[in-house]
Amino acid sequence: MTTYPANFCPYCGADLTGREIEGRERQFCPDCERVVWRNPVPTAGVAVVGAEGVLLTERAVEPGIGEWTVSGGHLELAESPREGAARELREETGVRVAPEDLTLLDTFSAAPFEGKRVVSVGFGVRRADTAGDPHPGPEVSAVEWFTPESFGDGGEVFHPPHGQRFEKAWRQFE
Structure with a gap:
């Protein structure tokens, strides 16, 4: 394989x-x-939703440098999708969540990048069920809260298909 x-x-x-x-x-x-x-490579992510919006990250690494996503990344060998999503959230934003507090949101298959295809399992969580103040991790240039109305006001663009995950999280957890 x-x-x-x-x-x-x-x-x-x-x-x-x-x-x-x-x-x-x-x-x-x-x-x-x-x-x-x-x-395909399994990945997982988590959308944190609070009164200020959905927490998004601006990518500092390929694919999609400068584009915005819900926090997420590759699963490690012994991780469940929930564990991987919680770890990626902590690494990328400094926000902590217990894996068992995550709610399954969606799945998607992203367009191939350099011959690799990823399949992502998405979770959502309310901000009240997390801890820590958001700040950019090593693979992220910025973290910000956005609502569907505010996203794009500053020229922000989603890394596909993260816009759909953002919208779904906002509708489900607002």
Whole structure:
């Protein structure tokens, strides 16, 4: 299994070829006769909603430098989506939440970036159920509260499809 397209078999090192398997073109190793499955990367995020709006982050890393998102990122090996979402919120904004306080909000599959596709599990939480003052973490250039009416007033743009998660969180938790 790989996240990015592979050139060589991860099992034996042979050059991979393409083969139609189950109606799709797949990478295949002719030497060890294995399909090299390519899978999306699981991510998770959490929208914090309070009286001042939804807490958003401005990306300082690719993809989408300068675009705005709900906090989130890649799951680590032993994490549940709730645990990963809570960790990413803390790392990106300094805001803490107990994973069990998160409410499932949505899922989405983002457009591929450099050949990698992510699938994101989104959660929401009320600001009253969190702790800590928001501040930008290392992968974030700014954190701010926005309502649907205020977003874009300063030229802000969403990293797709985070606008839908923002809207859904606002409607569900306002």
